[in-house]
Amino acid sequence: MGSNRVKTGLVDLDEILNGGLIRGNIYLLRGGPGIGKTTFGFHYLTHSKSEKNVFITFTEKSVEIQKNAKKMGFDLSGVRFLDLIPGKEVFVEDETYNLFYSSEVENGNFTEKIVEFIEKEKPDKIFIDSITQYQYMMDNDYQYRKQILSFFEFLKNQKATVIITSEISNKIDDDDLQFLTDGIIELKSENEIRKLKIKKFRGSSFSKGWHHYKITHKGIIVFPILRPKKYSAIFTKEKITSGVSEIDNLLHGGFTEGTSTLISGPAGVGKTTFGTLFMKEAASRGERSVIFLFDENKETFLHRCESVQIPVKSMINKGTLKVYFVEPLEYSTHQFSKLLKIEAENENTNLIMIDSVKGYELALRGEDIKRDLTAKIRYLKNMGKTVLLISEMGKMSGDVFKITDSGISYIADNVVFLKYVEWDSKLHKTIGVLKQRTSGFENSLREFKITKDGVKVGSPLHNMQRILSGTPIKNNKNKI
16 A cells, blocks of 8 residues: 555554555544553554654553563563553542643643653654543543644644544543544454444545454454455366265266355264265365364364265375364354465365354354355355355254255355155165256255265165155165
C-alpha cells in the first residue's frame, strides 16, 4: 500500500485494514477490561525498530508494563514512556482517585506534560493507554470536551500515527472520541471467543464483520474472516481415485479435482476409512493430504487405519499426510480458517478431509454452519483443492432416508452414502452415490466391507429391493 501505511505489528490485522493504519491518523482502540488493548500496543510499538515510538500510560507504571511485555517476548527498551499514574497521596477516603486534582487540570499542568513530552521526542507512533482515565478526572463534560478537542488538534499537527485506548463502560461513554478519531477498532468477548471489528476507517476500505483473535503467551494472533472471492488458482480437473476399482467404478473414475464431497452415514459404518482410501492413493502419487479430526483421538485413528492396510504412519512420516487432532472448544471457526489457508497456500495440500461436520459444529458456538462451511468450501474449491466432508447420521437404518442432520448437502458437488441394512438376521453395510455434479455415476448399491485385508466392495445389488429402508427384500445372494 506504499509509505502512507503504518503496520500494526499484526500481519492479519493489516490484511483486514488493507495494508495497515494510514500514517498521521488517530485511531481509537476500544473494549472492556482484560480484552487485550495494551497487548495490541506491544505489537504496534515493537514492529519497527527504525521508528521512534512513545507510550503514554494513565493506568499502569511503565516498569510494570515493560515487565509484562517481556513475559510475552516483547522488548520495549526502545520505547519512550510518559507515566501519568496517580501517587498514594491522591487517594481519598472513598477509595477513588483522580489522576490530577482539578486545579492541576485547569491550569494546564496535565496537558503541558504531554505536549512537552511529545514535542521533545518527536515520535512516529504514539500509544495512549487509556484515555478513559483522562475523562474520569474532569469535573464536567464541557471541561472534558474542551481539553480533548485541543489535545486532538495538537496530535494531528504532530504527524504521528496515534492509537488511543478507551474502556467500554456503562458509567462513561466515549462518543466524542468515536466522532473525533479517524478510525475505530472495537474489541469484545462473546461465547468465549475474542472478536474485533473495524467500525470506522477514514480514507480506505477494510474487511467488514467481526474477526476473531486470540491472546497467547506470545501475544495476539488475529484470524480474519475468510473471503472466498479473493482467492483463485489454476488447476487441472483430473480424477481423484480411491485405489479400490469397485469404488472408482461407482464414481465413474473417481471424484473430480477441485470438488467437494459429502460422505454420509451412521457411526461406525466406515466413513473415515472410505475417505482415507483416497488419501492413501494420493500418497502413492506423492501428493499431500490433510485430515482435521474433531471426533477421534490420535491412537484410535492410527490403529484403526493400520489394521485395515492403510499405512497412515508411513504416510505421515513421509509428509504425504498431515493429521490435526482438533479439540473443537479450543478453536474458533476463524482460527480453523487460518489452518485451512496454511495447508492450501503454504503446504501445497491437494486433498482435505473434515471429520466430522458435527464435531466441527461445536467450534461454531451458535454461528450458522451453512454460511460458515459454504465460505470455507468455496475458498478451497477456488484454490483447486478437493474436499471431503464426513457427516454422521444419528439413525443406523429405517424408512426415513436422510443425508445429513445439518442441512448442508447442497454445499457438496458429490454425495456418497454408507448405510446399515439387515438381512439374514445380520447387519451389513452398503454404499451408494446420490449425486456427482461433474460426471455420471453408477446408480446401483453395493455391499461395503472393511476387513483386515482392506476395504472390499461387492458387485451391484441388482436383485435386492428396499435397501434404503434398512430391511431389504433379497432374492439372490451377491457374494463379494
